[in-house]
Amino acid sequence: MAVQPEPDCWSHPHLEVRPSAVAGDGLFATAAIPAGTVVSRLGGRLVTWAELQDLFADPGIPYVDTIAGHGDLHLVLPPGRPIGKSNHSCDPNLWWVAPYTLVARRDLRPGEEVTNDYATSTAAPDFAMECRCGTALCRGLITGADWRRADLRRRYGDHWTPALLTLIRAERA
Template identity: 70%
Template sequence: MWLHPGVEVRHSPIAGEGLFATEAIAEGTIVSRLGGREVTTAELEELFATSDTYVDTITVGPDRHLVLPPGTPNGKGNHSCDPNLWWTDAVTLVARRDIAPGEEVTNDYGTSTATADFAMACACGTSLCRGRVTGDDWRRADLRERYGDHWVPALLLLLG
């Protein structure tokens, strides 16, 4: 796991804690690289069923999911329907546009999950807010157009 040195955890209006830029971050700059343990979909479902804590995960391939270690700053990144980060590969988030000091650093969770039963209410407050983020958001034409090829690779396969 790696997090840009100009990013720190602070109180977030989106979801308790979040990541915030402490300095200007230019478009295209790597902000976060994730790491953890790869599991199958069956193993992930077992983790969800048996864990008494939040399981932070992204889809990284067909039937492959990366489970982030608990308590890492990278795991504090919140969702936004108009994020300032997007994916360049299965584990790397880069600045989608210039990020100002003090701005919350966010990504669109719909671009990193292909789990059909995933759903969460959205509280991002942007003008593009969908109200609900799901594991089927990759099917939305507006998001496919907005993000182009900036999805985790497993979803790029589905996008064809």
């Protein structure tokens, strides 16, 4: 059974949106944030894959911010929330600890961009994104099949959205 999200998102008070060298705007720490600190709780509404495809196809909706939820359900975030500006990195400083909760993977410094690995929150078969994170671990291309990579499974352990954890555990069985 899917855990119901809160209707809105929450972000740590020491985060702000500013221009990013990775892509467009990003989310940055304005003060030190210790490892393990909750940085964001995502909220919104759960939709099926078919409903999500309808949202993507709607020309009146310029952008849909979404993550894999549970089974066929996907969380669609309310538009314009700061956490939606968190860019991807192949060596992120945030990771998942609960269905909709991201924490600092390590200590965050003031001025540091807050990032997560998009591969930990999507298994969409058509998802592909060129990566410009610039880290030593950069994969160049992020896809909806990256959850199958052994190196990422080792690196992230159980720090995936529930839908992906279910897929990973099913393959292990």
